[in-house]
Amino acid sequence: MTERTIAVNYLARVEGEGALRVRIRDRTVEEVELRIFEPPRFFEAFLRGRHYTEAPDVTARICGICPVAYQMSACHALERALGIEVGGTLRELRRLLYCGEWIESHALHIYLLHAPDFLGYPDAIQLARDHPEAVQRGLALKKAGNAIMRMLGGREIHPINVRVGGFYRCPSRDEVADLRGEVVRALALAEETVRFVAGFEFPKVEEDYEFVALRHPEEYPLNEGRIESSTGVDIDPADFDGTFEEVQMPHSHALHSVHKGAGSYLVGPMARYALNHDRLSPRALRVAQEVGLEPVVRNPFRSVLVRAVEVVYACEEAVRIIDRYRPPERPWVEAPPIDHPTHGAAATEAPRGLLYHAYDVDPSGLLRTAHIVAPTAQNQKRIEDDLRHLVTRSLDLDTPALTFACERAIRNHDPCISCATHFLSVELVRE
Numbered sequence: 001m002t003e004r005t006i007a008v009n010y011l012a013r014v015e016g017e018g019a020l021r022v023r024i025r026d027r028t029v030e031e032v033e034l035r036i037f038e039p040p041r042f043f044e045a046f047l048r049g050r051h052y053t054e055a056p057d058v059t060a061r062i063c064g065i066c067p068v069a070y071q072m073s074a075c076h077a078l079e080r081a082l083g084i085e086v087g088g089t090l091r092e093l094r095r096l097l098y099c100g101e102w103i104e105s106h107a108l109h110i111y112l113l114h115a116p117d118f119l120g121y122p123d124a125i126q127l128a129r130d131h132p133e134a135v136q137r138g139l140a141l142k143k144a145g146n147a148i149m150r151m152l153g154g155r156e157i158h159p160i161n162v163r164v165g166g167f168y169r170c171p172s173r174d175e176v177a178d179l180r181g182e183v184v185r186a187l188a189l190a191e192e193t194v195r196f197v198a199g200f201e202f203p204k205v206e207e208d209y210e211f212v213a214l215r216h217p218e219e220y221p222l223n224e225g226r227i228e229s230s231t232g233v234d235i236d237p238a239d240f241d242g243t244f245e246e247v248q249m250p251h252s253h254a255l256h257s258v259h260k261g262a263g264s265y266l267v268g269p270m271a272r273y274a275l276n277h278d279r280l281s282p283r284a285l286r287v288a289q290e291v292g293l294e295p296v297v298r299n300p301f302r303s304v305l306v307r308a309v310e311v312v313y314a315c316e317e318a319v320r321i322i323d324r325y326r327p328p329e330r331p332w333v334e335a336p337p338i339d340h341p342t343h344g345a346a347a348t349e350a351p352r353g354l355l356y357h358a359y360d361v362d363p364s365g366l367l368r369t370a371h372i373v374a375p376t377a378q379n380q381k382r383i384e385d386d387l388r389h390l391v392t393r394s395l396d397l398d399t400p401a402l403t404f405a406c407e408r409a410i411r412n413h414d415p416c417i418s419c420a421t422h423f424l425s426v427e428l429v430r431e
Contacts, residue, residue, distance in 0.1 A: 044370040
């Protein structure tokens, strides 16, 4: 009997702190654990008892890379609870803000976290020495995304201008127009990024994913839509808990979210693209076709190429909104008085995938419950499935090579570990 253990005590080039353990016995993969050990931060617990107006600012602190996603999901869920609808220019501004987050987050992942894997470098610093133009392109894209977030959100990290019903302040037409030149340049850089990434050498892998994402009747999804899957799920976000469930794993401070009766599923760029390919903007669709990106991508290593196409989409959508912008009469929709306990749930598309929020609000406007399901928590079991398959077909690699292959496979999904650690259910049994 032979036994081999692959251990990565600290995962590099992902957001947050985690580890990996794989145990192989007699050429059988017996154990795969993506260990998320970053301490839980109990956001749901300390939201209870706060006024609902605080939720967007509190939840933004869950992640410094995707704060807009948490603000938008909180706002949409609470607006459902309050019975208000945000449309017109305010809705467009929300999409613009979300575009900024997609641009900066995807650019960070593509150039600084993932490209070194494909180009043979240990980190982005080493990559920049030989390919300075590539890293500069990535930083310019991230700068453009941050500029959108700063203009609309008040600052690029943990924006402060978002509120239930809209914004505290809407920008002038000139303020929005001043962004146009930088975003147009970013659009050209985004197209260059797709061609750059298309030149990577991708391992030939196919996974049988159940893709889960929002789908909107007219748009590539950012803020709104029904939750659909490649296996036939088609539900309102309010029915999320009836279709998916979270389970506690002893090796992780993040819950695993699974499709009830069906197991793991995948959220994120590959899922959005597979379910919404026909909703892409013209330039995004054209460049995807140019590089031979098929309508459904099942190779997790090609997820970086899908992310690059989404950057093109986000830049193109941002230009469209900027060109049509006219300041609204009021920066927010006023919420009506609350005269009875109410509940609201919603989902939006964070850069890393579907993000679900649900809240119970009492007649005084205080939150009685809060439930948040982050994209990485939903993907964690699927990542472990990918790792199990990768190790099974790579048993002849030596330990250093197999360890690197596992780390690279995790980075395919751009996990945001800090986002996933806000919830923890602990049962202590003493014998």
